[in-house]
Amino acid sequence: MDLDAISHHFFGTTDIDTLDPTALAAGRDRLSLAFGTEREPGRRFALWAVLRATGEAPAPHLAFKDPRELRAAELYASVLRQSETSED
Template sequence: MELDILLQHYFGTTDLTTLDDAGFEHGVEKLGTAFGVEKEPGRRFALWSLLHALGDAPDPAVAFKDPAARRAAEDYAHAADRAAYRAENS
């Protein structure tokens, strides 16, 4: 899954800064719905990762029943949060 394709599909643009609040929320809602119905594990993880980057992902313990997928999501979230913290404090 390519980020630009996901952004264009769910938000109608690849530049989220061009969206007003309603447009952004609508895109996040569409993305969340897609995550909720997706069955393929790789696509599901990609959608969850984008939701996480946008600040709207469900907790990994709720989002993933499979222990390996849950652990991968927890690891990803930890690494992303650590990277954001470092960027803010540089």
């Protein structure tokens, strides 16, 4: 799954940081709806990762029931937290 393609599809741009609050909220709404209805695990994870990047993803334990998907999401979130902490 191409994260740039997801960003462009749901937000109209690959640079989400340039969006005004209204456009960001609208994109998040569209993305959340797609995440909630997606059944293919790889695509679902990619949608969740973009939601996570925008600060709107559900916690991994709420988003994923499959143990492997849950573990992958927890690891991804952990790496992002470490990255954010090391940038400070």
